[in-house]
Amino acid sequence: MPYSLVSAATLGFDLVRLPAGGQVADVLVTGLGADAHTLHRLAGAHPAAGRPDAERAGLAVRARRAHELAASGVPQLRDMTDPGGDEDSRSARLVALLERGTIGNTPALERLVRDDVLGPEHGVVADLDPAVASLAADVLADAATGWWAADALDPAVRQELTSPYSTATAWEHGPRPDLGPMGPGLAELLGELRSxxxxxxxxxxxxxxxxxxxxxxxxxxxxxxxxxxHVSGRTRTLAAAQLLSVSAFLDAGFTARDGAEGVWNALAGCVQGLAMADLLDEESLTVLGGPWTMVTGRSLPLAG
Known part of the structure; x- marks a missing residue:
């Protein structure tokens, strides 16, 4: 299944069930909010930057092999078979499968980085030197892939994919994405979740x-x-809210099983509703914010 920023909540469902999904979300958030300075920093950390052509070609081959290993290392839900058995045991085994299997894969994740996160809608990339944009995209895609398949890759391979990004962001991640008019309310919701x-x-x-x-x-x-x-031009804003929610979900102490059993979907609905509250009808907002109301006894923090 392809990922897109429109379906960021679905991507989040995969990320909260991966051991290093929080790091993947961090990479994507960095890309969404990156200014020109950040993209130049990412490009400068690329292992091929400034290398002779022969060395660049060799590094490209190694990176491609690492991506191939990552693509085959994490099971996908579509490849899993029905566990069978009676209804109760079957339900338990299906949840166990949901804890391990993902909807998408690393090629879909890489396309998301290159075509959506750093795609035509990015406010900076269009005016950037294409060579710089390409190197920055490589660094982000490598890091996202390495963390996605963190448990499936040899540690040395994982480090080779993720270390350029870690080096570039060690002291400064760059600007965070704008969360739009409902930003204060989202910050309140995610802050309360973390506690x-x-x-x-x-x-x-x-x-x-x-x-x-x-x-x-x-x-x-x-x-x-x-x-x-989509129609209001806030797809990237909504995607950023969902990706920031991945870290909040994990910081709150929820587990992969919680994600598989529906807690992520409940949170994602609250975030989706709050982020777009100024454009939603009351019925939709009530449905999406229902879990928050049940948990807190309050409506979503619309006023921030």
Whole structure:
């Protein structure tokens, strides 16, 4: 399945279930918010920068092989078979599969970096030297791939993919993406999420259980919010909010199992609704923000 910024919540579902998914989200957020200075810094960290052509070719071959290893190292849900058995045991095994398998893969992730994150809608790339943009894209794509398949790659291969990005961002990540008119409310929501204790995490899990009958209205509301972001030119803004939520989800102490069992979808709906609240109807906002209301007893923090 291809990834796109429009479906950032789906990408987030994969990231919260990967051991180093938070680092992947960080790479993508850096790319979304990057200014010219940041992109030049990323390009300067490329292992081929300033090397002779022969060395550049050799490094390109090594990088391609590393990407091929990463692509085959993480199982995809579409390749998994039905575990069979009675309903209860089958459900348990399906959740276990969901903890390990992803919807997309590393080629889809790399295309997202190159075509969407640093694509035509990026505010800086169009005016940048194409060679610089290409090198910066390589660094971001390599790092995202290396962290995606962190457990599947030999540590030396993983480090080769991720170290240029780590070097470039060691002291300064660069600007964070703009979260639009609902930025203060999103900061409040994610900050409160990060402060959860075990009782708070349990409330989220209970809210997910109580919301399972709302799947169809939830999906329709998510689609409506994504469409609102598209027509208003805020797709990148919404994607940034979802990717920042990945780190907040992990900082809150939620696990891959929580992601597989619906806590991520509940959070993603709240974020989707809040980020686009100024353009949504009341019914959609109520559906998307339902888990937050059940957990906190309050409506989404629209006023920030």
């Amino acid at each position: 959860l204790d075990e009782a708070g995490r349990r409330r989220w899990r209970l809210a997910v259980d109580a919301s399972r009958a709302q799947r169809r209205p939830w999906a329709a509301a998510m689609h409506g919010a994504a469409w609102a972001a």
